[in-house]
Amino acid sequence: MSTEPPRKRVVSLVPSLTEAVAVTVPGALVGATDWCTHPADLGPGVVRVGGTKNPDVPAVLALRPDLVLANEEENRAPDVAALREAGVEVLVTEVRTLQQAFAELARTLRACGAAGRVTWMDDARAAWDAVPVLAAPCRAVVPVWRRPWMVLGRDTFAGDLLRRLGVANAYASHEDRYPRIGIDELHVCEAELVVLPDEPYRFTAEDGPEAFPGRAAALVDGRMLTWYGPSLTRAPAVLGAALRAARR
Structure with missing residues (x-):
């Protein structure tokens, strides 16, 4: 019998986070916005739920997500509030700097079920550390x-x-x-x-x-x-x- 926890059902309202989750936790995404263009093929099981500024909240709820990903700049507070009032967990990121981005990505991917080191994040840190001053x-x-x-x-x-x-x-x-x-x-x-x-x-x-x-x-x-x-x-x-x- 498998002892692994059930995979979370994730809806992403943030294109950046959609790409990060799709690459790092394959199969976790069940919904994404119309603006989530990377990777090019999210798969037939990923339902489009409208835009970042005007998501179809009932469509999101119909997907029975365990977690919805949002961003304080890209998404509207009333939509986040409506999802929470419906009993859905919403993780809201705030990203103003590169270091903050890495911290928020790590937090988000852990919440989506990622385990261990994320190789592409290590590569990204190394690429930016190599930029000359x-x-x-x-x-x-x-x-x-x-x-x-x-x-x-x-x-x-x-x-x-x-x-x-x-x-x-x-x-x-x-x-x-x-x-x-x-x-x-x-x-x-x-x-x-x-x-x-x-x-x-x-x-x-x-x-x-x-x-x-x-x-x-x-x-x-x-x-x-x-x-x-x-x-x-x-x-x-x-x-x-x-x-x-x-x-x-």
Whole structure:
């Protein structure tokens, strides 16, 4: 007779955590959002339950989850409250720095049934520990939305990753985490670089750089910049290459 505990039924409302759980605890996921795009094939048993901001709470409850994964920034407090009021355990993560991401990932994966060391997390720590410290960081504006323009402000995970890669966020001391800044102000901001991720707004070579004439533009993979999961193993190399290419 098996002495192993029954596998937990997990619904993830956070794309980063969906990827982490799928890779680390195969078979645990029974539900995920429409925005959970990695891995590309979550399997036929994983039900889509709407978006991160508008999950179908009854659909989540119908899956009889043992645990729902959420994030204080990506998911709405009323949805979390509704799930808890229905008797479902909800684990809510908070991630503002790389080190916090590792701690929250470890907590989440343990709650989902992971046992022992997680190899990809060891690899990710090693990849980030190998990033050289630059004496003279480049100052940059980092838009995350257009119409209206919004940029990275204080205390963001993406801002911490960029800092570790030698990029100082021009709005890191702003009172808001994602301030709305008019394009006229962005034009006169003291920054030599604009960093344009392809999510949440999909900046491209034709949509974004033209708004910042005379300033170097780095088009970066938004998943590498904003997701905390297995992508962290490749993020230093991928982001670093894009930033170096823009500054040549």
